[in-house]
Amino acid sequence: MSVHAQTFPEHFTFGVATSAYQVEGGIENDWAEWERAGKLKEPHARCGPAVDHWNRFEEDYALARAVGATAFRISLEWARVEPEPGRFDEAALEAYRERLTRMRAHGLRPVVTLHHFTHPTWFAGLTPWHLPASVEAFRRYVRRVAPLLEGLDALVISFNEPMVLLLGGYLQGAIPPGIADGPRTMAAMENMVRSHAAARQELLERLGRVELGISQNMLAFAPDRWWHPMDRALVQLSAQAYNHAFHEALSSGKLRVSMPGVASTRVDIPAARDSVEFVGVNYYTRAHLRFVPRPPFIEFKYRDRRERGYTDIGWEDWPEGFLQILREVRRYGRPVWITENGIDDRDGQRRPSYIHEHLAQVLTARAEGVDVRGYLYWSLLDNFEWLEGWGPRFGLYHVDFQTLERRPTPACDYYRAVATGRRLITPAEATQPSAAR
Ligand code: FCB
Numbered sequence: 345m346s347v348h349a350q351t352f353p354e355h356f357t358f359g360v361a362t363s364a365y366q367v368e369g370g371i372e373n374d375w376a377e378w379e380r381a382g383k384l385k386e387p388h389a390r391c392g393p394a395v396d397h398w399n400r401f402e403e404d405y406a407l408a409r410a411v412g413a414t415a416f417r418i419s420l421e422w423a424r425v426e427p428e429p430g431r432f433d434e435a436a437l438e439a440y441r442e443r444l445t446r447m448r449a450h451g452l453r454p455v456v457t458l459h460h461f462t463h464p465t466w467f468a469g470l471t472p473w474h475l476p477a478s479v480e481a482f483r484r485y486v487r488r489v490a491p492l493l494e495g496l497d498a499l500v501i502s503f504n505e506p507m508v509l510l511l512g513g514y515l516q517g518a519i520p521p522g523i524a525d526g527p528r529t530m531a532a533m534e535n536m537v538r539s540h541a542a543a544r545q546e547l548l549e550r551l552g553r554v555e556l557g558i559s560q561n562m563l564a565f566a567p568d569r570w571w572h573p574m575d576r577a578l579v580q581l582s583a584q585a586y587n588h589a590f591h592e593a594l595s596s597g598k599l600r601v602s603m604p605g606v607a608s609t610r611v612d613i614p615a616a617r618d619s620v621e622f623v624g625v626n627y628y629t630r631a632h633l634r635f636v637p638r639p640p641f642i643e644f645k646y647r648d649r650r651e652r653g654y655t656d657i658g659w660e661d662w663p664e665g666f667l668q669i670l671r672e673v674r675r676y677g678r679p680v681w682i683t684e685n686g687i688d689d690r691d692g693q694r695r696p697s698y699i700h701e702h703l704a705q706v707l708t709a710r711a712e713g714v715d716v717r718g719y720l721y722w723s724l725l726d727n728f729e730w731l732e733g734w735g736p737r738f739g740l741y742h743v744d745f746q747t748l749e750r751r752p753t754p755a756c757d758y759y760r761a762v763a764t765g766r767r768l769i770t771p772a773e774a775t776q777p778s779a780a781r
Pocket of ligand 1: 363366504505508561626684722729730738
């Protein structure tokens with residue numbers, strides 16, 4: 345690699361990512377209900393006080409700065425803001441405004457997700473995503489939170505990983521609201537695309553201009569049997585439906601999904617055309633797909649083909665897939681933000697090389713002309729992982745879940761060295777003080 349190819353330009357942003365429910369604590373929403381019903385993979389896990397970010401936000405902003413971050417991704421918790429339909433909690437709105445203002449004062453650009461998987465408890469009963477009324481409900485919420493973003497030059501994400509919510513919550517019934525129905529899944533998807541467009545209108549009306557996108561979970565799909573035509577066909581269909589259909593709808597205004605026998609839709613939503621300023625990518629791993637001759641006809645697995653060893657949550661460590669995905673999103677002709685990338689690494693030893701190898705792919709993509717503008721590591725802190733509870737550790741900082749004390753993992757020094765040096769060095773180089781700083 346040439347020196348140029350190892351360097352991040354001045355305007356490239358390094359940051360960290362979080363979401364409200366996973367870190368704030370004290371939130372009552374549909375996920376908390378789900379936990380109490382014992383429906384998580386870890387049926388006794390409770391998020392509860394999470395890692396108390398709601399009270400420790402100043403400390404956490406300082407921790408982000410200490411690893412060289414200049415952007416901080418949070419989400420607004422809809423359930424805090426609108427605890428009853430149409431009743432907004434002014435104190436909660438004020439509290440978010442205070443947090444965003446302090447974030448700015450710490451030199452962190454806010455990256456604000458409006459919706460990160462969770463809902464007020466009334467939502468599923470009244471306006472679940474498969475009903476058209478969900479669009480107006482989301483619009484009403486966005487209208488009230490839009491003023492919080494005034495004057496902050498925030499990057500705004502309407503939805504985090506909409507396909508994860510749709511697959512998990514509407515097609516498989518594994519997460520709230522626990523529906524398992526193909527046509528409703530497609531109706532929900534359509535309404536989420538419409539809601540994104542509605543959110544955009546509200547934001548533009550209030551702010552004049554906005555930098556808006558979604559964060560899409562993108563998997564590097566591969567056939568389980570490289571020679572098998574059905575496995576290969578599944579890869580094509582899944583990449584289109586899971587990775588691209590949402591992005592495409594926000595770019596062309598045409599929502600197209602075709603998963604024969606599972607879920608399909610074809611609808612034009614002109615309001616969604618050209619409705620993003622950037623493409624948000626969450627990349628973690630590769631998924632192998634295998635055709636099985638009985639419903640649901642598809643088997644999904646993580647394999648360790650390169651024998652790098654699975655990450656602690658059991659996902660394949662496959663940095664090459666990151667480049668593949670970055671090349672694919674180039675087609676949207678928009679700047680790209682990595683809104684999440686990270687590793688569950690419970691002893692913290694492997695994280696620096698994971699980051700190193702993934703940033704190397706970002707540099708290669710940039711050298712090829714993919715306009716990647718920023719990288720937000722998931723996550724600043726260990727936190728509550730949706731289905732697994734308190735086992736996984738994605739944090740740059742280790743959190744003692746009893747005392748809530750934050751302690752740096754080895755990746756803190758590494759991340760700071762790269763983010764402030766703006767050169768991709770190896771973890772070994774970062775431990776030699778002269779090379780790192
Ligand atoms: C992503 C989620 C994020 C976090 C990471 C590990 O799918 O967006 O909240 O749980 O996975």
